[in-house]
Amino acid sequence: MEMNEKGQMILIFAAAVVVIILSLSYIYTQNIIAGIESSRAMLAFPKEEIRNLCELSVNVNDQILEQVRILCAKNGWVCNYGPAYRVEFKNAEVEYDARDCRR
Amino acid sequence: MEDGKLSLDLLMGLSIFLFTFIFVANFLPGVFADVRNEISLANQAYRISALLVEDPGYNSTWFMDINPDNCRGEEYRPGLASYVNDTTTVFNELEIGKIEKLAELLSIPDCRERVKFLLGLNLSEMGGQTFKFNVSLRNLSGELITKDGNVLLNHGDILPNHGDIIYPGQIVKFERIVYLSQMVDNCHIIAERCVAKLEVVVWI
C-alpha cells in the first residue's frame, strides 16, 4: 500500500501548538491553585472564634453556655467550653479541642 | 533524478515558526514569575501583621533585654502585643514600650536586617527569597501616631517611589486595627481605648 505523506507538516505544527497551549495552561493553573491553597489557610482556621470562646470560658454559666451552643449551631459550628479554659470547636474543616486554650 | 522532498518554502515556514516558538518559550516564564510573587507577598504581609499584633514576642521581656548592642547575637522575636500576669496575651493591644523598642531596632541597619531575619523575611539561607518591609502606626485619619511629639513607628526599609512600581502586586499592604496600652498624642478614643491602625507593607 502506498503511504500518503501529505499533511504531515500541518499535523506536526498542530501538535506543537497544542503542547504550547497545554504548558501555558498548566503554568497558569498552578498559579491559581497556589493562590487558593495558601489563602485558604487563613480563611479556613477559625482563630478568632476560638479565642472568643476562650475569653468566654473564664466565667461559665450554664444558661449562657446553652445559648452560645445554639448560636454556634446556627452558624454551622459545634461549640463547647468548660471551666479553666477548656474549649471545643468544630466546623466543616477544623476540629479543635483544647484543655487549656491559652497555650 | 528525484525532486527534493524538502522544499525551500517548507524550510522558511518551519524556521519562522521555530524561531517564534523558542523566543516565546524563553520569554514566557518571566511573566509568570512576576505574577507568582503576588501570592507570597500577601502571605508575608498577613503573617508579619499577625506576628506583631497577636504575639507578645519571645521571650516576654524581649523589649527590655534587647538593645542595639546585642541585637545581632541574641535569639528573640519581636512582637508588640501586651502580655499580662505572665500568662495572658492581650491580642490587638500594643505595648508602647515594645513599639518604641522595635522602632529603635529598625532604625539601625544591622539590627534591621537581624529583625527581618528573625521575622522570617530573609529566607536566602534556605534558598528562598528575601523581602523588604515597612511598618507604620497611624491613627484612623491616616496620620502617624506621635507620642510627646515624636513619631512612634514608621520604620523599616524605605518605601519604593511611585515610579518604581510597575503594577499592583509587586507591593502589598496589610492593615490591622489595634489599640495602645498608653495614651498618645493623636489617637481616636473609642470605647475608652486609644485606637490606631498598624500598616505592614511588604515588597520584593
Next chain:
Amino acid sequence: MDLKAQTFTLEGVAASLLILIATYTIFQSTVVMSPSWSEFNNIQLKQLGYDILRVLDNPEGGNSSLRGFIDNLTCSDGRYFAPAEFSSNLSAILDSLHTSGRVELIWVNESRIETAVLSNFSKIPTPNAVRVSRFVVSSNDCLPNAMVVEVRLTLWR
C-alpha cells in the same frame, strides 16, 4: 514562477503570528492577575472586621463598647437604635477604612433564634461582602430572654 507549496510558508507565518498575538494579549490584559488577589481582599476585610469587634469589646468601655451599646439599646416598632456615641464611633472607623458595614444582633429567645438590625447600619451588603461575628455577654429588654448576643458585622468595599 512555481506557486506550489507556498502553503508551508503561510502555515509557518500564520502559526507564529497566532502565538505572538496570543502572548501579546496575555501581557497586556490584567486577567493574568492572580485570582488570589480577590481572596486577599477578603482576608484583609475579614481580619479588619475581627479586629474592630475585638477592639470595641471593652468590658469597661461605656456606650461605645459592644457590651455598652447592647445594654443601652432602644427599640420601637421593630427598629433598633444603638446609642449615638456607638453609631458615630463605628461610622468613623468604617469611613477611615473606606468600607461600609451592617450590624446585626442575633440572640436566642427561648426556642427561637431572632435577629435584629441596627437602624444606622442597615444597608444591604454586596455579594462579595464578608461576615464576622463575636459573642458578647449582655442583655437588654429589647432582646427578650437573651443572655448572650452574637454581634454580626458584615463588611464590604
